[in-house]
Amino acid sequence: MSHFRPELRQRAEETVALYPERRSAMLPLLHLAQEQDGYLTDEGMIEVAELTGTTPAEVRGTAAFYDMFHLEPVGKYVVGVCTNIACLLAGGEELLAHASETLGCAVGATSADGLFTLEETECLADCNIAPCVQVNHRFVRTTTPDALDALVADLRDGKREDEIPPHGTLIRVKRSGGLRVSRQQIADERTRERAAREERTAKEGQ
Amino acid sequence: MAVLDAPKIVSLRAEFSDSHTLTRYLATGGYEGLRKALSMTPEAVAAEVDAASLLGRGGAGFPAGRKWSMLRKAPTSYLVINGDESEPATFKDHYLVERDPHQLVEGVTIAAYALQVNQAFIYLRGEFALGLERVQQALNEAYEHGALGQNIFGSNFSLDIVVHPGAGAYICGEETSLIEALEGKRGFPRIKPPFFPAAIGLYGEPTVVNNVETMSNLPWIVTHGGAAFAALGVGRSTGTRLFALSGRVNNPGMFELEMVKNTFRDLIFDPALGGGIPGDRKLKAFIPGGVSAPWFGPDELDLALGQDEVAAKASMLGSGSVVVFDEDTCAVRAAWRITKFFSRESCGQCTPCREGSGWLERIMFRLEHGGGRREDLDLLLDLCDNIAPGLGWPPQQTTICVLGSSIPSSIHSALTMFRDEFLAHVTNDGCTHG
């Protein structure tokens, strides 16, 4: 029995097929596991291990390296406030402290209603609109306390669900179809290209 | 006066709100470079890129043509695009993947053709949710349009591109770490040599890794010719570059400028660019190329925005990101935050990097927040010297990758330029800027 719901299981299998080696699908599959459960559950990681031909321990050990993977439950909305250099100069630390008050949770913690988790992030590559704020890895560009409060009110009222899906859902655009070039074709083309190249080089040498 | 008459090469579509769609792309010259490339031999395409003298835009500035030529003997197996963009204050690839994904896809396809590779991966940092969606959408459209997949535009060249999401780790921008992540492992940089994945890369096979902006230049280079690209800029620094300006400026943003023709003063103060510092406050210092780079003071404002020009002054243009500190900026606080970043992002494999970054961060923290000691100034220098012996530029490396050797840059700069400020922090038992 698959732990992933059928649609995610199918996407996971299609993803594995895109790589020359199954293990390469590790990060994309861990994102799918978070889409399934909101964070990485044991069941989710066991399924990723099965799909990538690794062990649950290897999956957990890999996941723990990456900041975006959560091994404990998080809120429906993970709010990240950047305090790195450009954002620091624009009041990032102050905005982070304000967010903590508005959301009612400490940095790194989840609000009592389970709706929000607050994180202090490193640079998010949006430094000209500082301080930078993301919700579930979507840029929301609320650079002032007032704008942040308005956004939080909207999220509480369930108003921005189209734009900001629940935590874990990262890529909503599905790939249309699998690989178009087969391994055999790649091998054949490589042989052909090598011969053609040698021929051209030989001609140049004349 | 700033020189602003160069053509826009990679940010050509910035004015359009639908710049990410295939319709807009095709209406603005899209996929013409690829059609032209496919009518040439792969070697001829590579020769144009060589003639363009296109320097890698990911930070190290290695010529793309030269990197590719290492593979002429052993055919390349994989092409991997680096879109990890996590060097603090860098935000150009963010623009390129969200706003012009087809340009990236076309560039990658041209490079793949020149290298005769049939599978490419675009690695994007996981925090780019919209960028990941836009690139996937562009790939879907490109397949549909015949610009990707079997027999591209009726030629006998075929290619698949897969977009691969990262998951939050600065170190995965280092190319061997990125390859580990792409193999489904922790992002630990590999030991060098081999110095280039061109020798042993993805799955141990020859692999070319290039940055998103590097690739985004290719459609223009093929369409207009390498010579036209090389005619822009000066010397080795050719073409244009996306400069990311942030910090204490009136008009922070991304500006595409011809290489070398403008100075840091133009970028920061010209009304058409940075527009100067809020409240007409004085400039205290600036970082010329990402937080790994040593800082410059006002004396270097007239330095040209070129790779060799900045290197000659013992810093680097790096990722092309400039951060401005005004007179109200606390140098200790700025250097502390940058050090905290390195300490959080060290992958932990090498002792000088793992232990050194944490130790430095704790000292900088107490100087900034109270509890700093006079001896800390010497201790900081001593620790920095342990990580990058001699504290010269480019730094001596004691670690597997250059994240480690970049750690001392900000502290060493701040201490050299603003030693009095450090002493005042000791006397005041914490920050003097309130």
Ligand SMILES: Cc1cc2nc3c(=O)[nH]c(=O)nc-3n(C[C@H](O)[C@H](O)[C@H](O)COP(=O)(O)O)c2cc1C
């Ligand atoms: C710690 C570290 C982080 C890096 N981060 C990036 C990055 O985010 N994006 C990038 O393109 N290159 C990054 N690089 C440089 C890459 O290792 C590599 O040189 C580059 O992707 C090659 O592409 P280019 O020649 O087109 O510039 C980083 C290097 C180091 C040491």
Ligand code: SF4
């Ligand atoms: S220098 Fe730092 S980041 Fe680089 S491999 Fe060593 S420990 Fe990891």
Ligand code: FES
């Ligand atoms: S420093 Fe905050 S987004 Fe770059």
